[in-house]
Amino acid sequence: MESEPLQFEPRDQLLQRQKKLEQIAALGFDPYPHKFEWKQTPAEIIERYGQRTADELKASHVQATFAGRIITIRLHGRAGFAHIQGQGQRLQIYVKLDIVGEKTYQLFQLLDMGDLIGVSGHLFRTKTNELTLWVEQLTLLTKSLLPLPEKWHGLADVELRYRRRYLDLIANEHARQVFLRRAQIIHHIRNFFDARGYLEVETPMMHPILGGATARPFVTHHNAFDVDFYMRIAPELYLKRLVVGGFDRVYEINRNFRNEGVDAIHTPEFTMLEFYEAYSDYRDLMKLTEELFAGIVKSVCGDTKIKYGAREIDFGHFEKLSMRKAIEKFWPAEEERLSDSGGAPLESELNRPDGPGLLAKRYNAYARMKGLDPIAELEKSSAGELTGALFEAVAEEHLIQPTFIYDFPTEISPLSKCRKDDPSVTERFELFIDGMELANGFSELNDPADQERRFRAQVESGGAEMPKEVDWDYIRALAHGMPPTAGEGIGIDRLVMLLTDSHSIREVILFPTLRPQKDADTDAAATAAGETTP
């Protein structure tokens, strides 16, 4: 049985446009020409001639030739208007039967919204003073067989905006702006690190051993080797091998994959900037991070203060708090009253080996009373893990303005160097903005014996998010000697969220991971083609 090649909905409009396509071909026009010699973009024309008056345009007789997509069309019998969109800018054209001739005017009447055309003519202003191209020549560049989203509301269905991003980008200028800004941000980051003598590198996305972070991985299989690989959860261990190899300053901007939950700030594949700087420590990185963020925000948003939702965030000043101090500072005042404890726990109490355990119990009593989630697995957790849990329970959400949290417990920082004066904490920090973790950096552990102990402890602890075996080659690399080094990771997607006032990570990823959709259109096509459906 013969089957139609295209089966998409809306069927009637597809057929209608295919019919017009045939009529256009019958008139002798090529509906899919190979190229078009444009002279300007709509943006350039508006930039250059947007201020000229009707009289000035008449006197100078400016010729222009540009291409784009028809996004509105208004036919008036023997003349008509249309708006052409190219590179996000739209420009009106005026097509008149007397000027373009019978045949081209027939072509114009067969055009639809969404068609791509090239036009040539001179600029003028209409009665309503809109800059418009007086079309002398019109060429169809590509016939669009499916209609554009509705012209007033655009494409509002969030799922469709993500699944058919190409339509979102045509219909919603805001979506376009988000991704333009994302590109600017990444461009700025590259300039920043290139200017400081960093080398941009690419390290493997497929890892034989899990490492560099704690997260459940995606597993894939290589047929020829007949081995499983993990999609990387972090590039960290490879980048540090490069520092061992003599690339003293490296950075990588690339994807990480984590097989975890999905929400407004988590998605399975996300973009991470990681960079390493030999002979520096975590203090240097905090300074560098402040400079980097302030520079990006200023160049992209024009000011160090930005609006994020109802809040204003000031990148001109970064707060610094130790993790223990942050717990003290944001300890719920209500708990103090209810427990009659005489005040918030002091940093010094958290310092004691049994301190975090006692405070976690105290917090859990309060949490149960308030219907909040208590800290889980109290008995099984180490003091360091409980400190981290207390921080998350009590402080994290309050860190709205850019804040470095430092002095992370050693138990939750397996790749960081301990502080000389207090081995219970490491030279590690995270940057929080609007309650979100934006960056994580530390002085890198480069003692191979210590690293081996910590890797063995991870393997022994089991768990889906832990490595199954020690990465001996990484230990070997450290044994060859890694200079004192500081390294950091920055979540690019979350940074873009902040600087585009986006409140879901999917808004800043062109094609976010979604559940694959059973496609009604192509199913229909398969059926029409005689395929059997199980």
Place this chain on the structure above:
RNA sequence: AGGGGCGUAGCUCAGUGGUAGAGCAGCGGCCUUUUAAGCCGAAGGUCGUGGGUUCGAUCCCCACCGCCCCUACCA
């Protein structure tokens, strides 16, 4: 994973226990400076899917599917 919300024409959305409506888009007609063009006419629907209650379900109930939001998990 738990809680909440949503799913009606291609798009944006109304609506009702008696099987449906608007605007836009599309189609036919008129129109040579319009711009949310306008006017006239015709068409377009398995009301997410599957059960149940009912004389009768798009509406009420249950399950499932999908998306969104919140919570949890994700140092």
